[in-house]
Amino acid sequence: MGYLKSLKIMGRAPDGTCPECAVKYLATNPHDKNSLFYQYRFYDQHGRWPTWGDAMAHCTPEVQKVWTEELEKLGEAVSKIKMEDIR
Ligand SMILES: [Zn+2]
Numbered sequence: 001m002g003y004l005k006s007l008k009i010m011g012r013a014p015d016g017t018c019p020e021c022a023v024k025y026l027a028t029n030p031h032d033k034n035s036l037f038y039q040y041r042f043y044d045q046h047g048r049w050p051t052w053g054d055a056m057a058h059c060t061p062e063v064q065k066v067w068t069e070e071l072e073k074l075g076e077a078v079s080k081i082k083m084e085d086i087r
Contacts, residue, residue, distance in 0.1 A: 004040065010041065023037075
């Protein structure tokens with residue numbers, strides 16, 4: 001943590017939403033990569049912006065496959081997940 005250093009612009013995610021992306025959704029799905037809450041939280045932890053691969057890193061292989069196929073139909077780039085990038 002701490003890539004944003006003293007820039008603290010966010011509090012906690014609202015109750016009932018995902019604590020990482022502040023969006024309400026089925027927990028088996030990816031985080032909302034387009035959520036600014038998620039993007040800044042991820043940047044603060046990793047020093048880079050998240051990809052869809054990062055957003056779905058916690059999902060099962062089946063969920064990742066379906067989301068990757070659908071995102072690619074929409075023209076969204078889904079980077080391959082590299083664990084060293086996530087940690
Ligand atoms: Zn989330």
